[in-house]
Amino acid sequence: MKKRKKEIILITVFVIIFLIFLSFPKSLSPPTMPTPSQSPSPKYFFSSLLDKTPQTTLIAVGDIMLGRYCNVQMLQNKDFKYPFLKTADFISSADITFGNLEAPIVENCPTTETGMIFCSRPESVEGLKHAGFDILSIANNHILNYGQKGLDQTKSLLAQNNIFPSANDLIVKKTNNINFGFLSFDLLTYPNSPVLKKIKDSVSKVDILIVSLHWGNEYQKKPAEWQKTLAHQAVDAGAKIIIGHHPHVTQPAEKYNNGLVLYSLGNFVFDQPWSEETKKGEIAKIIFEGKEINKFDSYEINKFDSAEIKSYELFPIYIQNYCQPELLQ
Numbered sequence: 001m002k003k004r005k006k007e008i009i010l011i012t013v014f015v016i017i018f019l020i021f022l023s024f025p026k027s028l029s030p031p032t033m034p035t036p037s038q039s040p041s042p043k044y045f046f047s048s049l050l051d052k053t054p055q056t057t058l059i060a061v062g063d064i065m066l067g068r069y070c071n072v073q074m075l076q077n078k079d080f081k082y083p084f085l086k087t088a089d090f091i092s093s094a095d096i097t098f099g100n101l102e103a104p105i106v107e108n109c110p111t112t113e114t115g116m117i118f119c120s121r122p123e124s125v126e127g128l129k130h131a132g133f134d135i136l137s138i139a140n141n142h143i144l145n146y147g148q149k150g151l152d153q154t155k156s157l158l159a160q161n162n163i164f165p166s167a168n169d170l171i172v173k174k175t176n177n178i179n180f181g182f183l184s185f186d187l188l189t190y191p192n193s194p195v196l197k198k199i200k201d202s203v204s205k206v207d208i209l210i211v212s213l214h215w216g217n218e219y220q221k222k223p224a225e226w227q228k229t230l231a232h233q234a235v236d237a238g239a240k241i242i243i244g245h246h247p248h249v250t251q252p253a254e255k256y257n258n259g260l261v262l263y264s265l266g267n268f269v270f271d272q273p274w275s276e277e278t279k280k281g282e283i284a285k286i287i288f289e290g291k292e293i294n295k296f297d298s299y300e301i302n303k304f305d306s307a308e309i310k311s312y313e314l315f316p317i318y319i320q321n322y323c324q325p326e327l328l329q
Contacts, residue, residue, distance in 0.1 A: 054176040055310065058210070059094035060243050060284045062250075062265035065102040065142070066120035066127065069113045069271035070323035080123045083269045084131040086326040087317065091283065092132025095175045098182070099268060100212065100245040101128075101136040101165075104143055104150035105157050118142045119150065125161050135164045135171060137184035137212040140245065144189075166212065168193065170202045178290060178307045181206030187215040188246065195230065196237050203238030207307050208288060210241040216251070216264065219277070223251050223263040235259035240309065241286065249277040253284075253314060260286065260312055271322040281325065283315040 066074070066083065074082050081088070091097050103118035105125060128136070136158060144151055155165045164171045166184040173180050181202055185193045195211070203209050211234055216227055223231075223244070231242050235256050242261040244251065248270065251263035266281035273279055289310040317325040 054178075054290050056096070056176045056178055056180075056288045056290075056307070057094040058096045058098065058180070058241070058284075058286045058288070059091045060241075060262070060265065060286070061091060061097075061099040061268040062281045063102045063140075063245050063248060063267050064099050064128075064136070064269045065118055065271070066105075066124040066269060066323075067103045067109065067118040068115065070269060071109070071111060071120055071124070072113055073321060073323050074124065074127070075111065080121075080126040081130040082127070083323045083325070084127050086324060087283070088131045090315075090327060092130075094132070094285070096134050096173060096180060097132045098135045098210070098212075098243070099133060099137070100140060100184075100214065101138055101154070101158075102140055102142050102245075102270070104146045104154045106146045106150045106153050117145045119146055122153075122157060125157055125163075128158075128163060129161050133163050134173060135166050135182050137167070137182075137214070137245070138165045139167045139184035139186040139212065140214040141186060141188045143186075168198065170198075170205065172206055176290065178208060178288065179206040181209045182212070183209070184212040185214065187213055196233055199234055199237040199239050208240045209238055210243065211239045212243045212245065214246045215244060216247050218247055219249055219275075220247055221249055221251060221277070227263065228254075231261040231263070232256055235261070243284070248272060250280060250282050253312075258308070260309060267319060268317065268325055269323050270319065273319070273322055279319040281317045281319070283317060283327070284312060285315065286312040 070083060074080050103120050105122055106119045107122060109119040109121045138154060158165045164173065166182045168185060171182040183198055183202060185195050187193060199209065199211060216223055234242055240259050244262055244264045247264040248267050249264065250266035254261040262284055265284060267278055268281050287310045288307045290307045316328040318328055319325050
């Protein structure tokens, strides 16, 4: 009898424990992950990266002539960085800094305050480096003032200091995964230069093509009609930016289709104090923005297939002491 009673008690306890276990809330069950309706795409995972398209800044300046009275000023101040002391911080802040070098850099350059045969001393490259120049056009009507030997010396010295000399042949500089191409032409000495052909031959090799043109009439505030026609044809052929030099005064900027034409940036470093207009110039700051590649299957994240002009701004400068520009704003 006692044995039977114990069995009944055990069975009862077991039933009670089993009932208690069944009464536990579902939240005590092991958690399960919801099953998504479809796998998330790479765009979802990397969207924060793709929103940050890189911006690249180009700064371009006008004519740079480090000879004649500018050379005298550098010697008197015992500083070959003197012409750039008030602008170097600004222009060197760009990813790419470009200008037009209007005189050869040669050994034994004579010290003079007059004349139209220009040159500067080898030490003057210190100022160009200090200002952060990456590329300098040498396609102008004074670069051969000391003949082919002077030109060769100039090109060699620039290259030694990591500054690319730009003329008729394409120069490519890759920045932020964007290939920037530069072509420069002297249309005063060589009016029949094959500008459009060179542009068409080069445009497929780069993402952004920038063309420097030494052209037009000195001291004229507006470009001639032939310049406007050529500029438009150049943009239609694939150039993104046209940068004009030689008039020694500023001329208007023009947005045309998807391109930008800077007809003349005026002087940047030049000893022409005899008029207010020749002491003025402009610094162009152009910002480019890349475009994403949407090839997620290849995981090509943060790569770009092209770039466009996002914005541009012109900063006026005024030349003091024959050769030292300073920003007016």
